[in-house]
Amino acid sequence: MDEEYLRRAIALATANVAAGGGPFGAVIVREGHVIAEGANRVTAAHDPTAHAEVVAIRAAGQALQSHDLSGCTIFASCEPCPMCLGAILWARLDRIVNAATKEDAAAAGFDDSNFYAELAKPPSARQTPMRRVLAAEGIAPLLAWRQFSAKVRY
């Protein structure tokens, strides 16, 4: 069954190239049912976050009316990049099934491998400069959260 869902993700990826998008597709499945699909929409939607996995996760959240996708598996035509793996962790997805790898993506001109290396570095060594200021003021929202009794955790 894994192969069947993954073939659907690969088919979405291939079809998306002909439609002018990036070569990536994803399918989210729960209890044997496809609940969401996605293909890369970065250039079409002017949205750098619209990777196939993110598009599918956002659609699954709408389908289930929940930010918590526990119990779901994501089938991705290619190994998720760090942004998408972060999204998968936050969404609490149970499992990932992929076909191509980040090295395959890099060979096709994508930055996935570089970005994994970037995230593993300390902030001061990364390509994007990071500056920290207002350390004391920055705690205020987190303290407000800790004290807010009606909060919805995620």
Added chain:
Amino acid sequence: MDEEYLRRAIALATANVAAGGGPFGAVIVREGHVIAEGANRVTAAHDPTAHAEVVAIRAAGQALQSHDLSGCTIFASCEPCPMCLGAILWARLDRIVNAATKEDAAAAGFDDSNFYAELAKPPSARQTPMRRVLAAEGIAPLLAWRQFSAKVRY
């Protein structure tokens, strides 16, 4: 000037707690102008990807009608999580300015620190199982992309 924009991001974060959302805010600035703002909308929008930085990046993409945010700086009330840092890299943002840290976020109950550790592990050692199948078939979309002359790179 950094402090002024960052205070706005912190104010968005604090206001968002009272509105029932997570304690995070972000502002994106280009050439001295605020082009987009965001606050955490994970629970309100049933969207696990709707962190303040992602919300602001998506809004900036719409404002500029581009997936490429080169020339922009993001001011984040808290150090970006791996998902958001990945989004920042893909969006080609020039610079990050933050107030709180991922350790501050962890102390308030958020998974940012854990997720940085997860991404640094090899896939087989991570909490979310990853299975690779259909390696040969998975190359097809990437080959289609390499051969598609009209592609829009990102």
